[in-house]
Amino acid sequence: MVSVNNTRTSLKERCRVDLGYPYHLNDSPAEHLAALQTLYQSGKGPSAEELETKITEIFGKPAAMWCPTGTLAQGIAGRIYAERSSKKQVIFHETSHLLLHEEDGYSAAHGLTAKTVGKWREAMSAELLDQDSACAFVEMPQRHSGGLLPTWDDLCALKEHAAAIGLPLHMDGARIWSARPFYNDRSYAEIVDGFSSIYVSFYKDIGAIVGAALIGEKDFIDEAKIWRTRLGASLVDTSYLIADTLRLLDMRLEQMPGFIAAAKEMATSIEDIESIEVSPNPPQVNMFHVLLPCNAVIAEQARDAVAEKMGIWIANRFWSYEGDDVCAMEITVGEKAAALPRHEFANAVKMLAEEISKAQ
């Protein structure tokens, strides 16, 4: 969740453009509710099964389970692999959400241990796998690496090696929706083939209110549903959240190639600005990082200055995992960023770089 203090919230709200999450237009609570209400005129709203069936078809797997969060979906996945293998160790890339944003739930709540592998700005790869682990978590695209994907050949090698050593692969596919163009428009089913399970998010790129799914074999998902109840995530009514997801999913997937093209144009528009770096360049999906030569406090002050002067809120968060004097501004392209004229974005980033330069 974004945490901003009151002053910042109010500056952010005064901006005419806001590129932070949520990423799409018409995304206020009132607009979600108005759209849902139209859907509900005709009856009771869709069941979770309707969405789950659609998801199994998209990903070519036998079963899927809706659940409220990715933390829940992935904690359950790790736990099931650990129980099945009688191994507690799970392989995580060092940028994994489970290591950074979940209060160590994988360990504290689920009894897993982490084998941390990889380099911050390199995708997961075959040689990082081992057979002493219950499973490997592979985030695709890798969010904290700016949306990095393994090449198709590297992905195939990773799948083959995992199969050869009998290691189950779990995909952290929170943002997998954006991966098809990088893989020459191969289907989602082909991309995830070889993975035993996949988690996908419905609120980030899709823009639904809340929600996620865990996808896999039928026995795996049956077991996951028991854990969903045990962990207190079987909600008495999910129909609003399901309806909102079904309302948006197809539309966002149709929009996605345009968002990715926009991300590439935005990256091109700023790549020559001094002292900053686009990573990866070119972007591989609908997100990328802008690496800034300062700490997050200075970056936020510069962001606020740009907001005051130009009315453009460039980003909510600046990640400072990679050193004291560098931070990563995360740009995710949805309807809002796609609608901003490229030169306005470029001018905002240019001013941001100047503000940072002045502060040092």
Place this chain on the structure above:
Amino acid sequence: MVSVNNTRTSLKERCRVDLGYPYHLNDSPAEHLAALQTLYQSGKGPSAEELETKITEIFGKPAAMWCPTGTLAQGIAGRIYAERSSKKQVIFHETSHLLLHEEDGYSAAHGLTAKTVGKWREAMSAELLDQDSACAFVEMPQRHSGGLLPTWDDLCALKEHAAAIGLPLHMDGARIWSARPFYNDRSYAEIVDGFSSIYVSFYKDIGAIVGAALIGEKDFIDEAKIWRTRLGASLVDTSYLIADTLRLLDMRLEQMPGFIAAAKEMATSIEDIESIEVSPNPPQVNMFHVLLPCNAVIAEQARDAVAEKMGIWIANRFWSYEGDDVCAMEITVGEKAAALPRHEFANAVKMLAEEISKAQ
């Protein structure tokens, strides 16, 4: 969640009166959404903190945490008491939700062991406590006993004994909203005084879409919030659910004395029907059980026959925990049951008893 097959759903939907959950009128998704949309016209909707503050004031405790389910709230509570005491054992009444409806999450997910105490139709009491346990869970009112409460004197004795032996008390207060009249309108704060923590539900008697709260000391709730994240229950947006709860809470609490009075009238209207028994009689809260002399399958067939003939759906579920030839029909009074003329309810129960009698 209620599970009904298609035929039953359609019979249920054809009824002009439905006394099953949800308990209130104007409770369709479209009606919730219309009400919420009006609230949201003016801005962003309320924060969880607004509801949490209101709850701390009602219960006279320093802190509260919104969360999506009671299973989550109570799993977290049990876990914290176990960690603090280095004891795994928790005292549960044999009717506890944790023992019956949560796939043994207290054990499988949270590593607790259960000391099961009490008798099915007797409230929790002081002599069932011991100091070898991390805490005692006390459900008030006891749902599977028909909404039974300890007398005020017994409750005071329970609190005193727990304090004397240093045993923390946790209240399963899913339905605590209905307890005040039985205790001479003592405040919620006075009723829960002596309990270290309380869980309350927002969807059952209050009728909000989804939600619950865990209430207690500040350090306890701070710890609980970390567990909420670890367990995957920190939702990216809760404002719809919070808004729905705030919209309904005060209204339902004002309605509650009327619901309880209606429950007593309904019980009186059927207490002389042969072969059935009201439990407890008189009802102590806005719910009661009707004990039927048959198994749940026969009871459901009789319920369906009443629905076909009278258009009244008396109950969703018939609990058969107490023997092969007895089951408990659960009646909870909200707007729907309160609005049904007493003689219609009595006629429906009379026909139900006759149908059961014919089937045997």
